[in-house]
Amino acid sequence: MAKTPAQRAAKHGEHASPPRTAATNPSTQRTPAKAANNANMILIAGAAASLFLFWYLHVLTLSQMTDLSGGLSMPDSMVFGFDVAHIEALRAAMDAAANGQLQFLHKTAGMLFPLVFGITSMTMIAVNVAKKPLRRIFWAFPILFAIVQIWANFAIDGLLSAQTLDAGAVAMASALVVASWFLLVISLATLGVALFLGRRRKPSPAAS
Known part of the structure; x- marks a missing residue:
């Protein structure tokens, strides 16, 4: 049975060495700096994916679809x-x-872009906005954008x-497309505000 520190001191004197504990690997410890770096990497990857999907959907593919429509623009x-x-x-x-x-385009890139953008935006807002009420308000815009875009x-x-x-169906679809573009612009503006708030929360190197 293992002896207590008092028993070891009585037997071996004051210089008895303490029991060895399992060695820890400092490289495996999760520090706040490492957690922040991991979150930043995820946000950068999500932002890059969102930008690529937007370019692929609206700049490349939908513009090429005009070759199949006699030069007419796609409603999106x-x-x-x-x-x-x-x-x-x-x-x-x-x-x-x-x-x-x-x-097919709507079911692939047209579905992926609003979802990836919405998830990335919500994560970026969560990282940079500390106040829960303001965070939930900011979350509403990318969520609504994803819903309206897919619905459109x-x-x-x-x-x-x-x-x-049906003329009513045309008016509804047109309103959804206009709303999706409006919500995309508002979501981008919200992200700008969130990043500004996040930079204000971080202490400057001189103050740390």
């Missing part, structure tokens, strides 16, 4: 909305194969594949 790219005449012209210009390509994708696909065109 029309920041200020569209009307019945534009959708009717698209329906006449795009065949089933072109509609299928647009639907399905609404546009429904317009182009419907047998008969």
Whole structure:
């Protein structure tokens, strides 16, 4: 049975060595600096993925889709909305194969971009905004953007594949597209404010 420190001192004198403890590996200890670096790496990767998906969706692919529509813009790219005449012209210009390509784009990059952007934005806000009420308000904008953007994708696909065109459905889809662009701009502005608040919270090197 192991002896107590008092028993070891009585037997070996005052210079009895204390019991050895398991050695710890300092390289495995999780410090606040390492945690912050890990969070920053995740945020950088998410921001890069969001930027790439936006470029792929809106700059590259949707602009190329105009080759299949006789030069007509895709509804997703029309920041200020569209009307019945534009959708009717698209329906006449795009065949089933072109509609299928647009639907596939909506189900891939059109789904990934709002989700990745929303998750990255919420993480960035959580890291930089300390006050919970303000954080929840800021979270609302990227969440709404993701919901509205995905909803707009399905609404546009429904317009182009419907047998008969409904003016109310066109107005709804147009409003969703305008709202998605508005929410994207507001979300980016919110991220700027969150980063500013985060920089103010961090102590300067001179003060630390």
